[in-house]
Amino acid sequence: MDRPLRTIQQQDIDSLDSEARRFRRQLVAALEEDPIEDGVSHPAERLIEQAFCDDADRARGWLSDALSAISPVRPGTAASLLRCIGRIDYAQTGAWGLGVAADALRHGDPEVRDAAIRALESWGGNDCLVMLRGHHDPEAWLRSYVEQVTLDLSAATP
Structure with missing residues (x-):
């Protein structure tokens, strides 16, 4: 006997929204509590990794929503989140x-743009190289950084 397909109820949607809000609150709290340091794992990374393990597509959506919400009002926190995203394997992103x-x-x-450049540098590969070659930053120090990363990626990319 065939069962009817389960329809999405409003409470299911509310539950998903609640999970997304909880994830965002925990993520922002972790990012604002401890600075991101090169070469040091950050508590926010564990939250992100768990979200990817649970449901990678949902995690991407939650992270996109979090960035959209916080980048206009908390660019430093958005930059920290981008640095965490840049540490995720490119196969996942x-x-x-x-x-x-x-x-x-x-x-x-510029801190947000710097974090984006770091992510692209971390992921490497031709797609990242093309994106960096097309980026002309208004800040001299970031232009210099992009030039160096572009040279490094060019040498490493067949």
């Missing part, structure tokens, strides 16, 4: 990660 980085490269805050 793929085209979504490139889109996040592209948006961040257009952000008004």
Whole structure:
């Protein structure tokens, strides 16, 4: 006997929204509590890793929503989140990660753009190289950084 397909109820939607809000609150709290340091694992990374393990597509959506919500009002926190995203393996981020980085490269805050450049550098590969070659940052120090990363990626990319 066939069972009817379960329809999504409002309480299911509310539950998902509640999970997303809880994730965002925990993520922002972790990012604002401890600074991101090079070479040091951050508590926010564990939250992100768990979200990816549970449901990678949902995690990408939650992270996109979190960035959209916090980047206009807390660019430093958004930069920290981008640095965590940049530490995720490119196989997990793929085209979504490139889109996040592209948006961040257009952000008004240089710290956010720096985090995007770091993510692209971390992921490497031709797609990241092409994106960096097309980026002309208004800040001299970031232009210099992009040039160096572009040279490094060019040498490493066949």
